[in-house]
Amino acid sequence: MTLSIEVKQLQLKYGSFTALHDVSFQLEGGKIYGLLGRNGSGKTSLLSILASYREQSKGSVAIGGEAPFENAGIMEQVCFIQESGYMNDASRVKDVLKLAASCWPNWDADYASRLIKHYELPLKKKVTSLSRGMKSALGVTLGLASRAPITIFDEAYLGMDAPSRYSFYEELLNDYMETPRTFLLSTHLIEEVGTLFEEVLILDQGRLILHEETETLRARGAAITGSSESVDRFVEGLTVLGEQKLGKTKSVTVYGELTDEMRKRAQAEGLELGPVSLQDLFVHMTKKRGDGQ
Amino acid sequence: MFDDRSPIYQQIADKIKDDIVSGVLQEDEQVMSTNQYAAFYRINPATAAKGFHLLTEEGILYKKRGIGMFVSGEARQTLLAQRRDRFFEEVVDQMLEEAVKIGVPVTDIIGHIEQGKRRDGE
Amino acid sequence: MSGKRKHPVLNVTDHVMYSYRWTIIGYWIVFLMIYIGIGILLNSNMIMDEDIDKVGVWEGASVSPKIFLLVIGILMTPMSLASFVSNGITRRHFVLGVSVSIAAFSAIFGVIMTAGYPVEQLIYEQNNWPLELRNPHLFTSTSQVGWIFFEYFCLFFTYFGSGWLIGTGFYRFDWRIGVLITLVALLPSFAMEVLLSSDWMGSLMQSVLEVQRTPLAALVLLALLILGLIILMNYMMLRRVAIKKKTF
Numbered sequence: 001m002t003l004s005i006e007v008k009q010l011q012l013k014y015g016s017f018t019a020l021h022d023v024s025f026q027l028e029g030g031k032i033y034g035l036l037g038r039n040g041s042g043k044t045s046l047l048s049i050l051a052s053y054r055e056q057s058k059g060s061v062a063i064g065g066e067a068p069f070e071n072a073g074i075m076e077q078v079c080f081i082q083e084s085g086y087m088n089d090a091s092r093v094k095d096v097l098k099l100a101a102s103c104w105p106n107w108d109a110d111y112a113s114r115l116i117k118h119y120e121l122p123l124k125k126k127v128t129s130l131s132r133g134m135k136s137a138l139g140v141t142l143g144l145a146s147r148a149p150i151t152i153f154d155e156a157y158l159g160m161d162a163p164s165r166y167s168f169y170e171e172l173l174n175d176y177m178e179t180p181r182t183f184l185l186s187t188h189l190i191e192e193v194g195t196l197f198e199e200v201l202i203l204d205q206g207r208l209i210l211h212e213e214t215e216t217l218r219a220r221g222a223a224i225t226g227s228s229e230s231v232d233r234f235v236e237g238l239t240v241l242g243e244q245k246l247g248k249t250k251s252v253t254v255y256g257e258l259t260d261e262m263r264k265r266a267q268a269e270g271l272e273l274g275p276v277s278l279q280d281l282f283v284h285m286t287k288k289r290g291d292g293q
Numbered sequence: 294m295f296d297d298r299s300p301i302y303q304q305i306a307d308k309i310k311d312d313i314v315s316g317v318l319q320e321d322e323q324v325m326s327t328n329q330y331a332a333f334y335r336i337n338p339a340t341a342a343k344g345f346h347l348l349t350e351e352g353i354l355y356k357k358r359g360i361g362m363f364v365s366g367e368a369r370q371t372l373l374a375q376r377r378d379r380f381f382e383e384v385v386d387q388m389l390e391e392a393v394k395i396g397v398p399v400t401d402i403i404g405h406i407e408q409g410k411r412r413d414g415e
Numbered sequence: 416m417s418g419k420r421k422h423p424v425l426n427v428t429d430h431v432m433y434s435y436r437w438t439i440i441g442y443w444i445v446f447l448m449i450y451i452g453i454g455i456l457l458n459s460n461m462i463m464d465e466d467i468d469k470v471g472v473w474e475g476a477s478v479s480p481k482i483f484l485l486v487i488g489i490l491m492t493p494m495s496l497a498s499f500v501s502n503g504i505t506r507r508h509f510v511l512g513v514s515v516s517i518a519a520f521s522a523i524f525g526v527i528m529t530a531g532y533p534v535e536q537l538i539y540e541q542n543n544w545p546l547e548l549r550n551p552h553l554f555t556s557t558s559q560v561g562w563i564f565f566e567y568f569c570l571f572f573t574y575f576g577s578g579w580l581i582g583t584g585f586y587r588f589d590w591r592i593g594v595l596i597t598l599v600a601l602l603p604s605f606a607m608e609v610l611l612s613s614d615w616m617g618s619l620m621q622s623v624l625e626v627q628r629t630p631l632a633a634l635v636l637l638a639l640l641i642l643g644l645i646i647l648m649n650y651m652m653l654r655r656v657a658i659k660k661k662t663f
Contacts, residue, residue: 032337053500054657070654072423076503086501086658088494091434096498102426103502148503169335177328177338195301195336215300215340 002030002182003064003077003149005050010059012045012206019045022059023208025201027184029150032176034197034214035186038286042206043186044082047154050184051080063150076105079148081139081156087127093138094123104146112145115171119164132159140168144175152184165189169196194278204286214278221276222258225251230269234262241284253284301336305344310353313364314372324354324362423504427512431495432519435487439520442483443527450476450531454538473528473535474548477567480524481574485604488517488578492586492649497658510650513579521571528567532557552613553631566613569638573607576645580652586659587652603641610637 005027012020020042027033037043048054049061052069061068068074087096097116101107116123119137122130130138136159143151157168173196176183187193200217202210210217221241224231228250238254245251253276258266266273276284312318327345331338345362348354353368365371392402421429454472491513499509536557539546548555554562577600584596608616612628629637 031339048658051501052505055655070505070507072505072508075500075505076423078503080501086497088434088498090494091498095434099430099498100502102421102430103423103499103504105420166335170332173335173337174332177331195334195340198337198339214337215302215343219300 002028002180003074004029004062005150005182006060006062006065007046007050008060008062010046010049010061011057012042012049012054013057019206020049020056021206023203023206024059025208025211027182027199029182030180031198032172032183032185032196034190034193034200035184035203036188036190036200036282036286037186037203038188041203041286043203044154045206046203047080047152047184047186050150051075051078051152053080053086076103077148078150078152079104079143079146080152080154081143082154083136083139083156083159087138087142089128090126092124092126093121093130096127096138097123097142100142100146104148106147106149108145108147111147111175112141115141115144118167118171133161133164136160137164140171144171147179147181150182150184152186154186155188158187158189165192169193172196188282190279190282191277200278202282202285209285217281218275218278220255220257221253221281223251223253223274223276224266224271225249225274226269226271230271234266234269234271241281242287253280255281255285301340302344302347305330305334305336305341306347309344309348310372313353313368314376316369318364320364320366320368322364323360324364326361423508424511424515427499427504427509428515428519430499431491431513431516434495435520438487439523442480446476446479454535473531474550474552476531477528477570480528481570481604484520484524484571484575485578485581487520488575488580489582491579492583492653496586496653496656500658506653506656507650510646510653513649514646517572517575517579521568521575524571525564525568529560529563532563550613551628553611553634565635565638566611569607569611569642570604570613572642573604573645576642576649577601577604579649580645583649583652587656603645607638607641610634610641 007026008024010020010023011018023042023046035043035047045054049056050063050068052071052075055069063074063078066074068078091099097112101109101112115121119134119141121134121138121141127135127138136157139156140153140160143153143156157165160168169192172183185193185197194214197214200210200212200214201208212220224234226234227248228245231250231252235252235254239256241253241255243250243252258273263273309318309324318324324345325333327338327341330336330341330344334341345354349356349362352365352371354362355365356362388402389399392399420426450472457472495513496506496509499512500506504512536546538544548557552563553559553566557563580600580603581593581597584600585593588596610629611634612626628634
């Protein structure tokens with residue numbers, strides 16, 4: 001089952017602070033989505049609203065066409081896992097799993113035991129006594145085994161060491177291919193997970209600045225290097241994300257489709273066209289003026 | 294694996310093309326499925342599918358419904374022809390351009406190539 | 416996928432009761448041992464004090480379980496709400512599930528209290544100790560099992576509920592408003608004590624203030640109203656509450 005997610009003019013305020021400004025997007029579901037944003041950009045706020053952890057101040061959310069907040073039929077389809085989690089710290093791992101098993105309609109007990117074995121989760125220990133990596137592994141286990149039609153990992157895997165993280169990516173991908181569902185991952189480790197995303201959303205200071213297919217995004221970034229004058233002439237009218245200067249040479253990162261004609265023109269002018277990584281695009285797009293160069 | 298720079302589906306398509314040209318993938322041989330590709334390279338299956346789609350559009354792969362993707366009969370020839378065309382445009386022309394820029398006469402280049410050939414022949 | 420799943424409300428009840436099972440069993444073991452000890456001490460002339468009445472101790476035993484349930488109640492929202500909502504349970508189902516748990520706990524406690532009377536009677540009769548009810552209750556004889564149970568059930572429920580309101584108040588608001596809510600939260604328990612006029616409150620109401628007991632039918636209705644009100648007040652505070660990460 002795939003559930004669509006439709007967010008319209010979403011706003012969230014904490015007192016006088018506005019965490020989300022007028023965010024709108026539509027996800028058709030059944031894909032792996034990446035939500036990128038710097039710390040404090042509003043990622044967790046947005047995901048919390050999708051998971052009905054809190055209610056928006058303004059605007060609307062529809063999951064499968066219905067408002068999710070306090071909607072039992074929708075809430076049991078959306079599993080939201082955060083790194084440090086909302087589990088009861090005083091419970092034992094075994095009891096946390098037992099609760100999850102009784103709550104999620106699609107809970108896959110076999111899959112859960114496989115993951116428990118894989119991550120070597122100590123069932124009898126209390127959640128408080130787990131290491132950060134183990135807590136993350138427990139979160140990942142809950143999220144994957146929930147088989148919830150919408151499963152959200154909010155940097156849930158950051159506490160794991162690199163080998164465990166990679167095994168999580170593999171696990172996620174395999175599970176997604178076996179039983180397609182919607183995954184929504186927030187992260188700033190773009191290099192690592194970027195290849196998993198079919199679509200990417202970028203939040204910056206509470207605003208959605210981009211929602212694009214990952215591959216399109218990759219194709220749209222370009223670094224143009226050459227003499228200052230010709231670079232300036234070439235990028236006129238393009239969206240410039242950032243620029244660097246070294247003597248008379250200038251390198252400008254632009255975002256947008258470069259037509260064949262433009263590519264030829266660049267070649268004719270002796271400009272070098274290079275690709276830009278997702279991570280670089282993200283950094284450029286979310287750079288604040290005060291961050292310096 | 295992937296350089297995270299140019300579109301990954303493009304890189305996948307290029308890898309498959311390389312395999313066909315070098316003979317690793319034979320004509321009418323079945324190609325790994327998109328899911329196998331995705332799992333192997335740890336990429337989104339939709340991305341792999343996009344690369345495959347590109348190749349079917351170019352006539353390099355064809356689809357057998359319910360079975361999978363196969364290398365077209367003329368794939369290798371097509372690709373070789375393409376590469377030959379591109380060879381002069383992308384390799385030779387650019388080399389000559391560079392030679393002119395740094396002042397290497399064309400005769401020197403030809404001389405160098407023939408020397409190399411003779412050495413290979415020995 | 417799974418065909419038969421428990422209703423979320425009952426699922427909440429199940430998990431709440433499961434989480435506190437050992438706490439409660441442990442509590443009763445200690446509590447009963449202490450009370451049996453007191454009864455024996457008072458009546459076996461080990462304490463030679465003329466001023467202490469050597470009568471039944473059980474009717475005054477409900478203070479401790481009331482406070483115990485109040486404390487468990489305070490823990491309810493801060494300890495469990497986040498973990499239920501993060502498992503896809505709505506706040507409404509949480510409130511209802513906790514309400515059912517409170518009813519179940521109060522019933523268990525009520526049954527133990529009720530059962531205590533005949534047990535006490537048996538012990539006293541065998542030892543030829545004098546036994547009488549000294550304070551006013553809804554019941555006048557230890558054989559009125561229904562009323563004994565009802566009295567304790569209502570009292571335990573409201574104390575548990577008051578605790579729950581306190582915890583919910585602190586969860587929902589900052590500590591200043593939380594403190595104010597604490598005062599309001601104790602009102603239902605106070606009201607229930609006045610209404611039922613049992614034990615020390617009964618003595619106060621009937622002997623000192625000379626207030627007549629409300630007719631039983633109205634009393635039952637009012638008691639149920641207070642219980643309903645507790646649930647409603649919790650729901651009003653929690654229905655739109657944002658889930659916080661750590662509370663303790």
